[in-house]
Amino acid sequence: MPLPADIYSRIYAGVLGKIIGVYLGRPFEQWTYERITRELGEIHYYVNGRLKVPLVVTDDDITGTFTFIRALEDNAFDPALTPAQIGHNWLNYIIKNKTILWWGGIGTSSEHTAFDRLSRGIDAPASGSIALNGKTIAEQIGAQIFIDGWGMVCAGDPTLAADFARRAGSVSHDGEAIYAAQVIAAIEAAAFVEHDLDRLLDIGVSFIPAGSMIATLIADLRRLRRTTDDWRVGLARIHEVYSYELFKGVCHVVPNHAVVMLGLLWGDGDFDSSLMITNTAGYDTDCNAANVGCILGIRNGLGAINARQDWRGPVADRVLLPTADGGSCVTDALTIATSLTRAAYRLRGLAAPTVKDASRFHFSLPGSVQGFTPDLTTPLLHKVCNLNQSLELHFRQVPTGLVARATTPTFATADQLSMTAYSVVATPTLYSGQQIHTRLRSVDGTPRIVRLVMRHYDPADTLVYQHGQIRTVTGEWSDLEWTCPDTQGQPITEIGFEIVGPTTEGAIEVDRLGWTGSPTVTFERHVGSQIWRRGWVEAGHGFNPWFSGFLLIENDGTGLAIAGTRQWANYKVSTNFTPGLCEEFGLVARVQGQRRFVGLVIGSDRRARLVEMLHTRKVLAEIAFDWEFDQAGIPISVEVMGDSVTARVGPHTLVGKINPLLSCGGIATVCTNGSIRFGPVVVEPPG
Numbered sequence: 301m302p303l304p305a306d307i308y309s310r311i312y313a314g315v316l317g318k319i320i321g322v323y324l325g326r327p328f329e330q331w332t333y334e335r336i337t338r339e340l341g342e343i344h345y346y347v348n349g350r351l352k353v354p355l356v357v358t359d360d361d362i363t364g365t366f367t368f369i370r371a372l373e374d375n376a377f378d379p380a381l382t383p384a385q386i387g388h389n390w391l392n393y394i395i396k397n398k399t400i401l402w403w404g405g406i407g408t409s410s411e412h413t414a415f416d417r418l419s420r421g422i423d424a425p426a427s428g429s430i431a432l433n434g435k436t437i438a439e440q441i442g443a444q445i446f447i448d449g450w451g452m453v454c455a456g457d458p459t460l461a462a463d464f465a466r467r468a469g470s471v472s473h474d475g476e477a478i479y480a481a482q483v484i485a486a487i488e489a490a491a492f493v494e495h496d497l498d499r500l501l502d503i504g505v506s507f508i509p510a511g512s513m514i515a516t517l518i519a520d521l522r523r524l525r526r527t528t529d530d531w532r533v534g535l536a537r538i539h540e541v542y543s544y545e546l547f548k549g550v551c552h553v554v555p556n557h558a559v560v561m562l563g564l565l566w567g568d569g570d571f572d573s574s575l576m577i578t579n580t581a582g583y584d585t586d587c588n589a590a591n592v593g594c595i596l597g598i599r600n601g602l603g604a605i606n607a608r609q610d611w612r613g614p615v616a617d618r619v620l621l622p623t624a625d626g627g628s629c630v631t632d633a634l635t636i637a638t639s640l641t642r643a644a645y646r647l648r649g650l651a652a653p654t655v656k657d658a659s660r661f662h663f664s665l666p667g668s669v670q671g672f673t674p675d676l677t678t679p680l681l682h683k684v685c686n687l688n689q690s691l692e693l694h695f696r697q698v699p700t701g702l703v704a705r706a707t708t709p710t711f712a713t714a715d716q717l718s719m720t721a722y723s724v725v726a727t728p729t730l731y732s733g734q735q736i737h738t739r740l741r742s743v744d745g746t747p748r749i750v751r752l753v754m755r756h757y758d759p760a761d762t763l764v765y766q767h768g769q770i771r772t773v774t775g776e777w778s779d780l781e782w783t784c785p786d787t788q789g790q791p792i793t794e795i796g797f798e799i800v801g802p803t804t805e806g807a808i809e810v811d812r813l814g815w816t817g818s819p820t821v822t823f824e825r826h827v828g829s830q831i832w833r834r835g836w837v838e839a840g841h842g843f844n845p846w847f848s849g850f851l852l853i854e855n856d857g858t859g860l861a862i863a864g865t866r867q868w869a870n871y872k873v874s875t876n877f878t879p880g881l882c883e884e885f886g887l888v889a890r891v892q893g894q895r896r897f898v899g900l901v902i903g904s905d906r907r908a909r910l911v912e913m914l915h916t917r918k919v920l921a922e923i924a925f926d927w928e929f930d931q932a933g934i935p936i937s938v939e940v941m942g943d944s945v946t947a948r949v950g951p952h953t954l955v956g957k958i959n960p961l962l963s964c965g966g967i968a969t970v971c972t973n974g975s976i977r978f979g980p981v982v983v984e985p986p987g
Contacts, residue, residue, distance in 0.1 A: 882974025
């Protein structure tokens with residue numbers, strides 16, 4: 301079907317609605333209606349400050365939604381994508397007991413149970429089936445939670461959305477849970493082209509059995525809505541017929557789907573009213589508000605979100621997506637929307653439009669600030685906004701010797717790294733040696749002195765600033781460039797701008813900011829530093845310092861220590877290994893998670909293999925290579941350039957061709973059933 305003309309802005313509105321719903325409902329998740337009204341009253345706005353919890357948090361509802369949809373890109377946007385392939389996506393991005401899921405135990409958490417099945421080689425849809433897991437586990441809420449991305453990439457095509465919902469939902473769920481997911485996804489896809497709420501509900505239920513519990517409860521609440529304007533009457537009906545007490549398991553889909561319908565029906569499609577009802581009603585508030593927020597973000601459009609109050613300002617687009625692809629963790633709503641829009645185009649065989657040369661920050665939709673906020677330690681910059689598809693930095697008079705500063709995160713903050721509910725694992729998005737570029741101007745034409753600024757940890761874990769060259773900008777667009785300076789392998793946490801005094805009150809307009817090129821970075825252990833470890837993704841049982849290098853331990857299968865980002869393409873990585881007792885060890889590049897990479901591995905059978913991993917392993921070349929446990933300093937390097945990979949171990953060289961799906965990615969060391977010592981690790985341009 302043809303794509304809606306405003307698909308990009310509507311997807312962005314859907315993403316914003318999703319994350320706003322989560323951030324709004326998360327602080328009182330699973331509270332009862334009685335407790336909510338007693339302690340908080342009706343929920344008309346964020347309550348995180350009252351409950352002394354952060355606003356922007358890691359959450360399975362957000363991370364799962366915007367991670368599992370990546371199965372499309374990872375499989376070349378194949379419209380025939382299978383449940384098994386979506387399940388492979390789970391195994392690639394989820395780090396066991398750390399990321400995305402509620403690890404509540406097999407037989408308690410539906411997703412934990414499904415992940416265990418997948419890990420044991422049971423593909424979807426069997427992994428989530430009633431036949432294998434039982435009705436109680438299979439009909440919990442998760443399929444509905446994670447479905448919004450599929451609805452958005454199928455913009456205008458509810459039939460395809462419902463089918464993808466069935467396929468994606470079956471990885472972990474079955475029965476009524478699948479029906480609930482299909483209804484939500486179909487409504488979201490249809491909401492791009494249909495505004496009438498009754499018609500949207502008709503479309504949603506048209507894809508599920510008329511006799512199903514989900515179809516029954518929707519019909520029941522729609523009949524009741526025609527008799528009363530009081531949403532509490534609808535909630536009383538839910539408590540009577542569809543409450544938790546009437547369904548087995550920890551978090552059944554039926555009560556929560558009923559609350560989603562409650563918010564939609566009695567909120568009359570209004571964003572604020574619907575979120576108030578959905579959250580005040582209780583149950584799984586963040587999940588339910590996320591579905592409602594996404595539906596109404598799409599249906600009502602971007603302008604309706606802030607129509608009555610500022611939902612977007614406190615969020616500033618910020619999102620955390622902790623997965624084995626660590627460079628995707630610190631992100632923002634517009635970046636996610638850009639990716640989903642690209643998927644929608646590619647799914648239909650269309651070339652996706654490129655926005656501002658694919659710059660990391662492009663501010664190309666109204667109100668998007670992509671994580672940029674004023675630095676409160678330099679309060680002279682008082683407002684960050686987007687009025688004309690570009691970022692505006694408004695500052696007061698800046699005296700001599702002072703600066704006004706605004707930055708956006710390139711790595712998780714210390715508070716985020718200490719979150720325990722859903723672990724934050726991340727790698728920085730920016731590294732030493734990369735070329736930073738931006739385009740900006742003075743709004744009123746008055747010459748202003750501006751410079752790029754970055755913040756990073758030093759070897760003693762102290763946060764320090766480094767600055768680019770001072771430039772004077774006028775009313776004409778100016779292009780600034782800066783080679784990211786050496787941070788001795790320590791994480792870069794922020795990038796942004798400083799307006800340098802003396803200058804009068806005014807504003808700087810930023811058209812874009814991004815970085816390109818291969819990094820030049822050496823990862824090594826700094827004595828006294830603790831933060832170095834958090835700059836890697838630890839997808840193993842242990843990742844620790846070892847003298848001047850590192851120790852990776854994996855007790856059950858293959859573990860990885862991952863650095864870099866999905867944006868790296870052409871580079872060389874090298875290190876020296878001292879293998880402990882292990883079955884296999886190696887160095888890999890173009891890493892896109894735990895099961896997508898290319899590189900060199902050396903086995904206990906005394907063979908060195910150049911391998912390509914895309915869920916299953918393909919050997920590109922191999923040679924005999926003798927080694928011993930605890931043999932010191934085995935040198936390995938892997939160089940990737942275009943579609944070629946060249947690996948060297950000692951005097952030996954192996955060469956192969958790379959699958960186009962592995963055109964980019966970070967680096968990792970790998971270890972199977974044992975331990976390895978290695979380091980330092982050097983990443984540099986190829987050649």
